[in-house]
Amino acid sequence: MTELYDLHCHSNASDGTLSPTELVLRAHQQGVTSLALTDHDTTAGLPEAQLCAEATGIKLIPGIELSTNWQDKCFHIVGLGIDPAYLPLSEATHNLQSTRLERAEKIALKLEKKRIPGAFEAVKKAAGEGMITRTHFADFLLSQNHVSTQQEAFDRYLGKGKAAYVSTSWAELELAISWITGAGGVAVLAHPLRYKLTANWMKRLLTVFKDAGGQGIEVITSRINADEIRMAAAYATRFELAGSMGSDFHNVSNQWVELGRLAPLPQNIKPVWELLG
Template identity: 80%
Template sequence: MAEIYDLHCHSTASDGALSPTELIKRAHEQGVTSLALTDHDTTAGLAEARAAAAASGIKLISGIELSTSWHDKCFHIVGLGINPDYGPLAQATQNLQTVRLERAEKIAQKLEKKRIPGAFEAVKRAAGDSMITRTHFADFLLSQHHVSTQQEAFDRYLARGKPAYVSTPWAELEQAINWITESGGIAVLAHPLRYKLTANWMKRLLTAFKEAGGQGIEVVTSRISADEIKLVAGYAARFELAGSAGSDFHNPENQWVELGRLAPLPPHIKPVWELLEVQG
């Protein structure tokens, strides 16, 4: 049986729609053989996912997606094969919970000024003990009929430069990579084309990422074209980074993004899962 890797997805521990158990079940149904649960800034879903994976025969890779700052921009770094009990990383996730809660309060205040009340209470209720993300706010705006889609919520209210956007002091890029690597994991730059960097800025970012200990880059993601895969594969080759593949799955209602439904990694790119095997 062919191995099918999906090394980027989310559960209800952050902003996914499925519980860790439901996520594993869906991955199994989609033929995924190795799955990394990479919730935003938390490892809270890993224990449940591990139990479900053991029952279904899927290999679970402990992961996280850390929000980081570099040159006043936010970048996401996926950690694969991490030890969630590593002290500094565990403490960092607790600190990030506080940062996200404070950001949520500020976003709600900005929405209140736009005559959209009740956001903070609603997103806290929706998130429960999980991380509060902007997706929770997008869902709230959608439920209150202020927008017709999640994307419209970001485009009109939540994205950088929009009325409810809040600049957030995330961990510095180098520090986040250190948490990942010192916990035994591999740092991977998530969805590199989403940041809309010029070629020069992308080279600067990848130089800093590599110097800090980064080892991989997501070459294959959902809804990526062949030309875009070729472009990112070129960066991977130039900076000697392993290639990763991840759907960034959040919600089964999104018909365009599915667990394991990914283009093949270009054959000349070293797969990041080979590094995970060496790592043991």
């Protein structure tokens, strides 16, 4: 059987729309054989996902996607093969829940000042027991016809420097990596080209990332072209990082992003799954 890996996706434990069970079932339908559930700053969806994975025969890799700060910039670090019960990590996710709740209250207040009331109650209900993210606010703005697309919500209200943007202090990058490695996991820099860094900034970031214990970088993501794959692979080679691949799937309505619909990892790149137990 051909192995098909998808090592980056989200359930409704964070800002995805599918439950962990629905997500695993969809991955199974798409032919995925190894799936990492990497919800934002939480591992709450992992027990449910594991039960479904055992029933379908998918190998579930326990994961998380942590928001981090470095040099006043935000970077996302995926942790693969983690032990969710590792105390520093579980304590961190609890604290991150509080951070996201406080940010949500501030965003809602800014929207109210723009004569858009009711946001906090709506996003809290939509998130349920999961993490509140800016995507929940984008969905709210879309549902109230303040914008016509999710992207417009970020462009007009939620993006950096926009009317409802709230700057947030996340964990320092090195600390977040220590939580992942302490939990027995592999730290992977998520979607590296999305940060729009210059080559010099990327060199600085990857040097710090590797010195802190980072071992992988996403080489293959959804909607990536051949030139971008070559660029990400070059970073993997230069910094001796294992290559990861993940769709960053959130919902079924985005026809361009699907579980398992990924280009192959370049043959000269060491696969990150070889580092997983």
